[in-house]
Amino acid sequence: MLSEQSAPVIKATLPVVGAAIDEITGRFYRKLFDAHPELLRDLFNRGNQANGAQRQALAGSIAAFAGMLLEHPDTRPDVMLARIAHKHASLGVTSDQYKIVNEHLLAAVADVLGEAVTPQVAAAWDEVYWLMANALIAVEARLYEQHGTPEGGTWQPMTVVARHEETPHTLALTLRPADGSPARAFRPGQYVSVQVELPDGARQIRQYSLSAAPGAPEWRITVKHVREGPGPAGEVSSWLHDRARVGDVLPVSAPFGDLTLPAGDGPLLLASAGIGATPMLAMLHHLADTGSSRQVVVVHADRSPADHAHRDELRRLVGTLPHASLHLWYEEAAQQASASAPPVAVSAGRADIGGMPLPEGITAFLCGPLPFMRTLRGDLLGRGVPPQAIHYEVFGPDLWLAEQ
Template sequence: MTPETTTVTSIRLAAPDGSPLPAARAGQYVTLRIPEGGDPAPVRSYSLSAASAEDGYRISVKHELHGVVSGYLTTTVRPGAAVEVAAPRGDFILKEGTGPVLLISAGIGVTPVLAMLHELAASHSGREVWWIHGARSPREHALRAEAHALLVSLSYGREYVFYSAASPGECDGEHIRAGRLGKDQLITLGVPAEADAYVCGPARFMANITDALTAAGIDSSAIHSELFGALSSINPGLTRSAGAPPHAPAGPRATGPMVTFARSGVSTPFPDGEGSLLELAEACDVPVRWSCRTGVCHTCVTPVLSGDIEYTSSPLDAPAGGQALICCARPESDVVLDM
């Protein structure tokens, strides 16, 4: 365990018997279940900040207020402790190519793009790499020395760091600037229009950065992003409004298989009787995506991190392996969904 800032701690994960871990791609995440965290055991997903065959996985966890899992990982867990970890997954990965790469992040969103930077440095990439990061101050800038060293090792590395609340004198350095990283700041940098961009951070930050990249002439297909937390809802015909935070459903506790919404941090038994996983998510105010609700459109397709599901009506086309159409699915066993 390595403290990175007062609120961020890096943790190495390895197999208890020392056997090799499943291969991981830079940008992917792992899902952890913490048996000591309560009943049911809480589940959370964390992007890998580094992964290698020699050193195993590394996650860098920010201690969130009232965060059961982050609090346990940053203040309670000790070397040698056992946690349940699913194999790495996710499509936010570095694409092959020779053109410029933009790695853009804010706050703890630095973790997956840092793993990408490690991959580029390890391969001695000759690509032009732009590292653009926003933080409140140097004191809250996790893994900054590591990122800087990796960029120095690259032949064509560029570094731009923005501090939104730095004290006088804390913005010394050619690559450090005062102010919040946003659309105007990014356009001013003059990023190349032929670049592939990888963006991670809060939803509003990513929306602003995506607008800026589009304005800079970068094709939307070359802009890749990863959102921490649940995806936004897609609910046709419903006016978007600020909903309640995810929670256990109202009423008596059910007795069906345990359903865990990993990104939203909710675990609850599946209700007795009829119903779907989509309906349970709605009862928990978990952000959901749907359109047809009949297994046709695939808008509700959701990764199943563990467990088995069954369909109450057969989908028109089955989803890819490891995924489910939650609008017409029920759990056959305890399940963990990536939502």
């Protein structure tokens, strides 16, 4: 909760800070990386720095947190904090790094706003920062404790034991602990971080959802090859597609992420597009392995059947669930279900759930490009699904965070 002294200051200055937040975060990152180039080399995603996505995500989270402190002074935005904390823990972020961020972020605020940053204003925004930072540090400490590791120490060497090209643009890698022990269990929907050493010596990190059964002795990740287009090519996805081979050993984090199935027997909507199918696959594996009788509506959208990674596996999993249905949309040629496949509704075009029958009390999980998720969320809200029953996962910086 904001102090009585700081609350009116934040209320008065939030519009000014919000209007300049993109410039502030840009200045912040320049200052941070000038002072600590190793953070850009080995922690921050260089691609997201180049295209501005990380700057937008930071700006959104700061503005959203400050706004929530003012609008709901007696509550803490735990959902937002948990999402950020899981990502930080998967990267190995430590509490001392928050002091470094604080120093350069407040300096950037002072640079951009100049004389408007009085000592009172600086103190109020410092309070906002540490309210958010200390909450994140506490959540991250609990996550590290749950994994039985010291702060930032969840990394383990994993051996690539299988490699399979699912589509021309997606690669499935099966991983097992390098010491030969079984992979630890995870909650369906979680992800891991994978670190690779690039030709220039940088050790870049990316997150990938675990796409196979949670109880299996091995993990599987499915990597979309991010090719050069409007933005730069994906450094880590390109390295994994071009160089990762059976027998290679990669540093991999423990499983993290809060997009996980709730307990109980309530109905579910699992809606994905493109590579967003990966966390849904783990959820379906879990439901199938536990003999679930839940009502499950599975929706997936893709460019074409040939681009749909794990297509046959998805059909098979849905077919094992007694009260599940599968609805597929392909922007290009639609593929009809074969006689041996479970009942599948296949349509051409973009996913549209507006007229789809949904059971009462459904809990929805969304994963895919932001326009896809925004559209489906809007449709669900319009049909009376409460906001707290709609969960999502964003691959990359969470540019949707400030809108929730």
